[in-house]
Amino acid sequence: MTFARPEYSIDTDTLPRMPAWVTSARPEAFEDVAFLSGAALNHLHLVLGREEVPKALLRDRLALRAGEACVGFSGRPERAPELRDAIHLLRPGDLPGPAGETYLAWRRAVEWSVSVKALSRVLPTFESCQIATWLDAGNGAPVTRAVVVLDAVLTEAPRAEVPALILADAALAQALGWDHVVPLLAAGLKRTDLRKRGDDLRLACHRALISSTREAVRLAADLARRTAHLKAVAPKLRAKGAGDAVDMFLTRDAVAPGALPLPDRAARRLCDRLVYLGAVRELTGRDTFRLYGV
CATH class of the missing domain: 1.10.10 (Arc Repressor Mutant, subunit A)
Incomplete structure (x- = not known):
C-alpha cells in the first residue's frame, strides 16, 4: 500500500508585483536609470513591510548571494553549495577558510540591527570611528549615500571590497529606514564596476539595484509561499x-x-x-x- 503525500493549499500570492515597466525597461540615460532604481527600491520597501514575508530568512538567503558574488570578485571558485558547506559543516576548532569568512561576514551583517557597534563586530579589522566616518560620508538620496560610502571605502582601502559593499548596503538601509542590512549591491555589480569612481560608479550601482531588487522581490514572494506551507504543516x-x-x-x-x-x-x-x-x-x-x- 502506498500513501499519497498530503496537499496543503496556501494562498500567499498577495504580495504586490513589481511593475513591468520597471523590469522590462532598458534605459541608457542616467536620469532614467536612477528613476527606475528608485522605483524598484520603493517597491521592495513595500514588500518588506508585509507581515507574510520572512524577513530574517530573506536576508540570510540574500547574504548567501552577496557572499557568492564577493567570492567571485576575488577570483575564487567557490559557489553557494561550497559556501554553505564551509559554514554549516564546520567542526569545533575548524576555520571556514577565506571564502567561508566572506560568507560569514555577510551573515553577521544581516543578523544584527544596523549600527556602528554592530558593524564593528562584523568588520573587526576597522575601528568603529572609521566605520562611523564612512557611514557619515554619504548624504542626499539613498542610492547616492550608498555610492559615496562605497567610493570612500574603496578609495582608502582598494582591496576591502567586502567591507565596502557591506557598509554601502548599511548606508542604503539607514537611508531607507530599514532596521537591518539587506544585501543588494554585491549581487548586481560586476568586478570591473568596483574599479569605477564618481558618476560611473553611481550609474553602475543604480543598474545593479534594478536587477538585484527585482530578484529580491521575486525571492520574497517565493519564501512567503514556502514559509506559509511550513507553518501549515508544523502542527502535525x-x-x-x-x-x-x-x-x-x-x-x-x-x-x-x-x-x-x-x-x-x-x-x-x-x-x-x-x-x-x-x-x-x-x-x-x-x-x-x-x-x-x-
Whole structure:
C-alpha cells in the first residue's frame, strides 16, 4: 500500500508585483536609470513591510548571494553549495577558510540591527570611528549615500571590497529606514564596476539595484509561499523540539540536522518528514552531510 503525500493549499500570492515597466525597461540615460532604481527600491520597501514575508530568512538567503558574488570578485571558485558547506559543516576548532569568512561576514551583517557597534563586530579589522566616518560620508538620496560610502571605502582601502559593499548596503538601509542590512549591491555589480569612481560608479550601482531588487522581490514572494506551507504543516509534527526546529528553518538559509535541538536520529527523521511534506528541501543532493532549507 502506498500513501499519497498530503496537499496543503496556501494562498500567499498577495504580495504586490513589481511593475513591468520597471523590469522590462532598458534605459541608457542616467536620469532614467536612477528613476527606475528608485522605483524598484520603493517597491521592495513595500514588500518588506508585509507581515507574510520572512524577513530574517530573506536576508540570510540574500547574504548567501552577496557572499557568492564577493567570492567571485576575488577570483575564487567557490559557489553557494561550497559556501554553505564551509559554514554549516564546520567542526569545533575548524576555520571556514577565506571564502567561508566572506560568507560569514555577510551573515553577521544581516543578523544584527544596523549600527556602528554592530558593524564593528562584523568588520573587526576597522575601528568603529572609521566605520562611523564612512557611514557619515554619504548624504542626499539613498542610492547616492550608498555610492559615496562605497567610493570612500574603496578609495582608502582598494582591496576591502567586502567591507565596502557591506557598509554601502548599511548606508542604503539607514537611508531607507530599514532596521537591518539587506544585501543588494554585491549581487548586481560586476568586478570591473568596483574599479569605477564618481558618476560611473553611481550609474553602475543604480543598474545593479534594478536587477538585484527585482530578484529580491521575486525571492520574497517565493519564501512567503514556502514559509506559509511550513507553518501549515508544523502542527502535525509530534517530535519534542519540533517547534524550535521549525523556527530555525523560518530564519536560516540552510540548517544541518546536527544543529537542530533534537537528538541526531530524531533530527534526521524530522528533516525527512518535512521533505516528505514538501515543507523543506534537501539542498546538497548528497546521501550524507546533508543540509536542509525552506
